[in-house]
Amino acid sequence: MSSNLKTETVRTVAFATTRGHAESAGLSVIGLKAALVVALALSAIAAGNAQAGTTGSISLTSDYLFRGVSQTNQEPALQGGIEYAHDSGFYVGAWGSNISWLSDTVVVGDDISSSLELDAYLGYRGKAGEIFSYDVGVLTYYYPGDYPGGFNSPNTTEIYLGGTLAPSDTVSVGLKYSYAVTDLFGYADSDGSGYLDANLNWTFQPTWTLNLHGGKQWIEHNEDFEYTDWKLGVTKSFESGFSIAAAYSGTDAEEALYTNAHNNFLADDAFTLTLSKAF
16 A cells, blocks of 8 residues: 555545535446345355355445445445354455445545455464354455545555454354554544454343444554544344344544535444345
8 A cells, every 4th residue: 555645635535524515326336236236246155165164244235334434425325244163163255345435535625536455364263162253364445436535545454363262152252353454434644543352242142232332443544543442232043144233333433524525424324224134
């Protein structure tokens, strides 16, 4: 990722306060269509490779929240992914979703055309004892599209390390740290940024799970944009592979810094519904 972001556009890379008239509606439709193609393709691959180790999913959510911040201008997203996990513990996967946070940003009078997020990752999962498991890997976020000159690339690569303690079949507690080895989602000179993710999951009934999350985002050389986020949710699963999740999320992000060109505060408290199908 380039570090030559123009000074006047530093605050526009990831949720700008600059006002403009990007063609959000058209790009949103394009993004949903592209996401549908990606999601169906990944899910078809997963369904066609149902042998042990290959899994996939497709989801429809009322708002794509990433670390507490809307990626779709508080509108729906269609998402899909596929993963292959080897018996040795190594795994590789891909995931895609429509997005609009980049096209909703106007930089020095130029519009941005980007409506899709494509992720690729690989890693290793293992166990230490009966109740502790760990996960280490690398994840790249890729945002294809057209960008004006001087705009810092939003493409990001993070390495991560996580651990999960599961003292019973119904309770698990997880902690994960992600470290950016590139600039973080277009913030200038932000390599070395980190995100701490803490989760508690409790299956209080055979098909009902309570989900608690807390996170902290650090952004190198862009400290004003740092924030914490949280989520309280519940998931209902079905034998068919479908699941429905409802969640209420929020952050303490600075409103002026996370309000986009359409005057929407993307890090506001939000209620979301998500329907998923696992393959």
